[in-house]
Amino acid sequence: MEKSYNPHEKRKLSIYFITSVAALGGLLFGYDTGVISGAQLFLVKTFALDPQQQELAVSSVLIGAIIGAIVAGKINDALGRKKTLLLLAIIFTLGALLTAFSPNYQLFIFFRAIVGLGIGAAASVVPVYISEMSPSQMRGKLVTFNQLAVTIGIAVSYWVDLAFAHVGMGWPPMFATAAIPGCLLFLGMLISPETPRWYAGKGRWNEARNVLERIEGAHPETELAEIRTSLSLDRQQxxxxxxxxxxxxxxxxxxxxxxxxxxxxxxxxxxxxxxxxxxxxxxxxxxxxxxxxxxxxxxxxxxxxxxxxxxxxxxxxxxxxxxxxxxxxxxxxxxxxxxxxxxxxxxxxxxxxxxxxxxxxxxxxxxxxxxxxxxxxxxxxxxxxxxxxxxxxxxxxxxxxxxxxxxxxxxxxxxxxxxxxxxxxxxxxxxxxxxxxxxxxxxxxxxxxxxxxxxxxxxxx
The missing domain is CATH 1.20.1250.20 (MFS general substrate transporter like domains)
Known part of the structure; x- marks a missing residue:
């Protein structure tokens, strides 16, 4: 017999789904940060790296992350949270594949820096999306779930490194594996909504109301009023x-x-x-x-x-x-x-x-x-x-x-x-x-x- 859910349970399941999809950005943040740990043991041999080159191979992703952190806010406000996460999913996926098939050290550094753009942006974009999509009584728990996703991503990268090292396949598949959660993030965000707060900030109040009804229930007047007040305060930033x-x-x-x-x-x-x-x-x-x-x-x-x-x-x-x-x-x-x-x-x-x-x-x-x-x-x-x-x-x-x-x-x-x-x-x-x-x-x-x-x-x- 098929289990039926009341409207409140359906809304909670919807919120958990949306949070889990967005948290894939946190998982990718962790994975792409940690994967270099085991991969560098093989990179050193493939590209005959000296210690300084090895340091740059590890750190190149952070150059991109610094830039990503700087530009993320403006892109997030201009495109919206949903479209920004879709863009990040593309960066993570293509970056993973291009890194995996890098023919030389110089291109490896460049493609890892591209992945870094996604990491730096995801560090701020994902928590904002989850926060703005979460009912107030669930917000703390759901936002901290993203922090947990980052550490899970790091741990998963270590075990993926171990698996490919054990079978002797080297570093390319270690990086390419990140394309899987990257694709899942893209597909999941296609069916996830934009946040009501971003809609409201653009004056699209009907769309904001529709999303709030999906996550809060019918007649979300209190939440709409709080968003109006918050937007007023933001203008005084x-x-x-x-x-x-x-x-x-x-x-x-x-x-x-x-x-x-x-x-x-x-x-x-x-x-x-x-x-x-x-x-x-x-x-x-x-x-x-x-x-x-x-x-x-x-x-x-x-x-x-x-x-x-x-x-x-x-x-x-x-x-x-x-x-x-x-x-x-x-x-x-x-x-x-x-x-x-x-x-x-x-x-x-x-x-x-x-x-x-x-x-x-x-x-x-x-x-x-x-x-x-x-x-x-x-x-x-x-x-x-x-x-x-x-x-x-x-x-x-x-x-x-x-x-x-x-x-x-x-x-x-x-x-x-x-x-x-x-x-x-x-x-x-x-x-x-x-x-x-x-x-x-x-x-x-x-x-x-x-x-x-x-x-x-x-x-x-």
Whole structure:
């Protein structure tokens, strides 16, 4: 007997479908970020790369991502969220195939940069689409689902790398596999609606109402009124220079510092170079090094799931402090393993990296993105979040383009200890300057900066 759904259940299923389709953009973000990890072991042999060329092979995608992050906002507003995601699906799909069939190193770098455009844009476009399509009571859960999709994409890329390494097919199919979710994203977005907020922003209120009725139910007058109010506030949005106004510049400092610390503690040396690290620690074959990396990827997903439950319970600042301490310990241990050696160096390296990735996944990983969206006053929130995102991509590029050079210049152990020193600085910064925003409204956070970093009591407001 066919199961029947009431209208409310049908709307929820529709919302879950739309969210899952859009989150494929997050999955592609993660996959195209992580796939280079195992693929570079084969790229080095195919193109006879020296360490500097290997760094560029890894980092080229970030050049595109920086550009994508800059232009995404204007394209998203001009074309609409749906058409922008369709465009990104095309970029991801064609980029994957062109990368896979690159005949030389130079074209490989170029096509990876093209994929980077999609990654940089998806980082902001996907959360906006999901947020604007979600009923208010489901918004937090659905938006954080995209963050989980990113870590799942990274983990999937590791296992795909392992599968093709095991059968000896090399790097081309590792990149080509991304075309599958790229096609699914394109097909799914064809039957998904544009967001009501974008329609309203273009004065297309009837179309906005139709979409709201699909996701909210009949007579969505309250939601339409909220959109009108929000659009009115958006017209008062501040400019970049307003971020340096009294009461705001400190929020900018905290946001940008967290963006830089998140990368300078070395997280993407693990995401991008883990198999290389494992081979240096004694894993003999590419397959065994990628298998160890795949275990780290699964742990990253599981720890991210835990973080989604902790961030509103334990608090942002608390998680930052605990997680940063864990990362420092992991980095010190990694440095010690490479400095003093051990017959069990491979297993010890795996355990140290697991400690490090768990600590990151419950702290700097999700908390930076959350805080960069909530610590700024309303009129400069979009500008502030954009600056933080840009700083994060630039820091990501700096770390990934210098890792192998640092290893050759100062040694593997000293490189990890250098990241640990950055972790200590980050810990001091978080303890002294990062506010605890758990349970605070956006208005209370804004008042905190305006009143000299003092929380107001209800009687003060």
């Amino acid at each position: 501040g400019r970049l220079r307003d971020l340096f106004a009294p009461g705001v510049w400190m929020a900018l400092l905290v946001g940008v510092a967290l963006a830089v610390f998140q990368q300078f503690v070395g997280i993407n040396t693990v995401i991008y170079y883990a198999p290389t690290i494992f081979q240096s620690a004694g894993f003999a074959s590419a397959s065994s090094a990628i298998l160890a990396t795949s275990v780290v990827g699964v742990v990253n997903v599981l720890a991210t799931i835990v973080a989604l439950f902790l961030v509103d319970r334990s608090g942002r600042r608390t998680l930052l402090i605990i997680g940063t301490i864990g990362m420092i310990i992991g980095l010190v241990l990694l440095g010690a393993i490479f400095a003093f050696g051990s017959s069990q160096a491979g297993i010890l390296t795996l355990l140290a990296l697991i400690l490090y990735i768990v600590a990151f996944a419950i702290s700097m990983g999700p908390v930076f993105w959350l805080m960069s969206a909530e610590i700024f006053p309303t009129n400069v929130r979009a500008a502030g979040a954009s600056v933080c995102s840009f700083a994060n991509w630039v820091a990501n590029f700096i770390v990934s383009i210098t890792f192998l050079s640092l290893i050759h210049a100062i040694g593997t152990s000293t490189t990890f200890w250098l990241y640990a020193v950055v972790g200590v600085i980050a810990l001091i910064f978080c303890r002294r300057l990062v506010p605890e925003t758990k349970g605070k409204t956006l208005e209370q956070i804004e008042a905190y900066w305006n009143h000299g970093r003092q929380w107001l009591t209800p009687s003060d407001s």
